[in-house]
Amino acid sequence: MPVEKYFTRYALPLMIIGIGITAAVVVIFPGLATDPTFRYVVLAIPILFSVIAVIFPALQGERRKMQIERNMHLFIIRMSVLASSKLPRKKMLEILSKVKEYEALSIEVEKIYKLMEYWNMGLSDAARTVARKTPSPMxxxxxxxxxxxxxxxxxxxxxxxxxxxxAMSVYINKYETALKDLDLLNEIFVAVLISLMFMLVFVSLLPVFVDISIELILPGVALLFVVIELMVLYMVKSLLPSDPIWHNMDERTGVDNTLKTVLPATYAACISLAVFGIMVNVPLTAIVALFVTPLLYPGYLIRKEEGRVRARDENYDSFMRAVGSYAATSGSAVTEGVGRLSKHDFGELTDAVVTLFKRLLTRIDQIRAWNSFAAESGSNLISKFTEMYVVGLSVGGKVDDVIEIISDNFVKLMGVRRKRYQSADNMLGTLYGMSVGITFTLFSALSLMQLLNQMNDQFALSETTIALPIALKGFNLDIAETVFLLIMLAHALISANLISFASGSHKHSFYINFAILTWICTVTAIVTQLMLDKVLKLS
Known part of the structure; x- marks a missing residue:
C-alpha cells in the first residue's frame, strides 16, 4: 500500500481519534487535566495512537513474513508435486494461489499469477517484481x-x-535449532523457578525481621512468579515452528465430535464438585483438587486418540510407498492397489485404509474419498500430504513420482517430529518434578509461619519486654494459604500449557496434565503440612 494512501486511510484517522479522546477527557473530567498525576497520562493518549499508526505497518510486515516462512517448505513440496505432472506454469501458480492455508504466501503467489495473466508478464519478470515487494527475504x-x-x-x-x-534442509536445521533452544530454555526455567521459590520463602518470612505487612508484599511476588512463567510460555510458543499434530480440516474427527458433548458436562461437573466441597466444609486445598478432577476424562480421551494419531503418522509412509510401488509395477489402478493393501496390517491406519478402499470402490468421488481418509486419520501431516497427492494425480501426475516426492519429505518431517516429542517428554518430567518442589517449599513456609504465630502467642510480648533481634509479628495464615494455592494452581495451568505447546498437541490436551499436576501439588501440600505439623508440634 502506498504511504500516502496508508496515511490518509489509517494513520490520520488514528491520530484524530487520539486527539478526540484527549479533548473529550479534558471536557468531561476537567480535573484530570490539572491533576499532576493524570495530566501526563491524558496528554500521552494522542502520542500513543500516533506511535501505533507508525509501528502498525512494521508489525503487519513481520506477521506476513512469519506466515510466509513457516509455510515455505510445504509450498515448495506442493509446487514440486505439480511440476512433476508437466503442468503449465501459469496454471500451476493459479492452483497454488488458491491454497489459503499458506496465508500470506498464497497472496504473494496470487500476485505473480495476476501479473502473468492480466499484465502479460513472463514468469521471470513477474517473480522479480514480487520479490522486490515481499517482506520475506527467504x-x-x-x-x-x-x-x-x-x-x-x-x-x-x-x-x-x-x-x-x-528448503527441507533449511527447515529441519531451524527446527532442530529451536528444539536445542527449547532444552536450554527448560534448564533456565528450572533455575529461575528455584530463585523465585527462594524469593517467595524469604518474602514470606520477611515480617520476622522487618516491620512490614505480608498482605502487601506476598501477592506482589506471587504476581511476579506468574508473569515470569507466562513469559516462558510465550517464548516456547514463539520459539517452536508451527507443527500441530491434529489437522484443521472442516471434516472433524470422532473425538472432536465426542468433545462437543463431553466438555459442557465436564465444566458442569467441575462447578458442582467445587460447590459440594464448599458446602461440606472441605479444606480449601482439597476443593482445588476436586474442582479440576472432571478434566481428567476429556484429557484422557484426547491423549488416547493422540497416541493413535501418532501411530498413524508412523505407518502412513509405508502405506503410501506400497501404493506407489504397486501402481508402478502392476500398472493397474490405485483402487486395486489400495484393495490389496487393505488386507495388510498398517497398525492404527488399517481401519482408515479399509474404509478408503470401500469408498474408492463406489467410484462416486475419489478425491472426496482420499480427503475423508485424511480427515479420519486426525493427523495434520497426513492431511497435508494426502491433499498434495490428490491434487498431483488430479492434474495428471504419475502415481509413483508423486508418492516418491511425498514420501521422502514426509519421512524427513517425521524425523524432527520425533525429536520434538522427546524434548516435550523431557519438559514434562522436569515440570512434574518442579511442581513437587514448589509445593513443598511453599507449604513448608506456611508451616513455619504457623510456628512463628504459635511462638508469638507463647511469648506474650504485650506483657513482657524481651530483647530479641527479631520482630515477632503475627502472620495472616489465611491470606498466605490462599496466595500459595493460587501460585500452585497457576503453575499447574501454565506448565500444562507449556507441555501442550512443546508437543504440538490438541488445544484441549492440557486438561489431563493440568488435573494431574494439580493433584500432585495438592497431595504434596497436604503431606507436607501433616508431616511438619508433627515435626514442629504445631497445634
Missing part, C-alpha cells in the same frame, strides 16, 4: 532463483527438485 531469494532458472531455460521440475532439498 521468498525473495527463491523467486530470484526461479527467475534466473526460467531465463536460463532450465526445466521447472529439475529446478524445484533442487530447491525442495534445500
Amino acid at each position: 521468498l525473495a531469494d527463491f523467486l530470484d532463483r526461479l527467475a534466473h532458472s526460467s531465463d536460463a531455460g532450465e526445466e521447472l521440475e529439475g529446478f524445484l527438485n533442487k530447491e525442495r532439498d534445500v
Whole structure:
C-alpha cells in the first residue's frame, strides 16, 4: 500500500481519534487535566495512537513474513508435486494461489499469477517484481532463483527438485535449532523457578525481621512468579515452528465430535464438585483438587486418540510407498492397489485404509474419498500430504513420482517430529518434578509461619519486654494459604500449557496434565503440612 494512501486511510484517522479522546477527557473530567498525576497520562493518549499508526505497518510486515516462512517448505513440496505432472506454469501458480492455508504466501503467489495473466508478464519478470515487494527475504531469494532458472531455460521440475532439498534442509536445521533452544530454555526455567521459590520463602518470612505487612508484599511476588512463567510460555510458543499434530480440516474427527458433548458436562461437573466441597466444609486445598478432577476424562480421551494419531503418522509412509510401488509395477489402478493393501496390517491406519478402499470402490468421488481418509486419520501431516497427492494425480501426475516426492519429505518431517516429542517428554518430567518442589517449599513456609504465630502467642510480648533481634509479628495464615494455592494452581495451568505447546498437541490436551499436576501439588501440600505439623508440634 502506498504511504500516502496508508496515511490518509489509517494513520490520520488514528491520530484524530487520539486527539478526540484527549479533548473529550479534558471536557468531561476537567480535573484530570490539572491533576499532576493524570495530566501526563491524558496528554500521552494522542502520542500513543500516533506511535501505533507508525509501528502498525512494521508489525503487519513481520506477521506476513512469519506466515510466509513457516509455510515455505510445504509450498515448495506442493509446487514440486505439480511440476512433476508437466503442468503449465501459469496454471500451476493459479492452483497454488488458491491454497489459503499458506496465508500470506498464497497472496504473494496470487500476485505473480495476476501479473502473468492480466499484465502479460513472463514468469521471470513477474517473480522479480514480487520479490522486490515481499517482506520475506527467504521468498525473495527463491523467486530470484526461479527467475534466473526460467531465463536460463532450465526445466521447472529439475529446478524445484533442487530447491525442495534445500528448503527441507533449511527447515529441519531451524527446527532442530529451536528444539536445542527449547532444552536450554527448560534448564533456565528450572533455575529461575528455584530463585523465585527462594524469593517467595524469604518474602514470606520477611515480617520476622522487618516491620512490614505480608498482605502487601506476598501477592506482589506471587504476581511476579506468574508473569515470569507466562513469559516462558510465550517464548516456547514463539520459539517452536508451527507443527500441530491434529489437522484443521472442516471434516472433524470422532473425538472432536465426542468433545462437543463431553466438555459442557465436564465444566458442569467441575462447578458442582467445587460447590459440594464448599458446602461440606472441605479444606480449601482439597476443593482445588476436586474442582479440576472432571478434566481428567476429556484429557484422557484426547491423549488416547493422540497416541493413535501418532501411530498413524508412523505407518502412513509405508502405506503410501506400497501404493506407489504397486501402481508402478502392476500398472493397474490405485483402487486395486489400495484393495490389496487393505488386507495388510498398517497398525492404527488399517481401519482408515479399509474404509478408503470401500469408498474408492463406489467410484462416486475419489478425491472426496482420499480427503475423508485424511480427515479420519486426525493427523495434520497426513492431511497435508494426502491433499498434495490428490491434487498431483488430479492434474495428471504419475502415481509413483508423486508418492516418491511425498514420501521422502514426509519421512524427513517425521524425523524432527520425533525429536520434538522427546524434548516435550523431557519438559514434562522436569515440570512434574518442579511442581513437587514448589509445593513443598511453599507449604513448608506456611508451616513455619504457623510456628512463628504459635511462638508469638507463647511469648506474650504485650506483657513482657524481651530483647530479641527479631520482630515477632503475627502472620495472616489465611491470606498466605490462599496466595500459595493460587501460585500452585497457576503453575499447574501454565506448565500444562507449556507441555501442550512443546508437543504440538490438541488445544484441549492440557486438561489431563493440568488435573494431574494439580493433584500432585495438592497431595504434596497436604503431606507436607501433616508431616511438619508433627515435626514442629504445631497445634
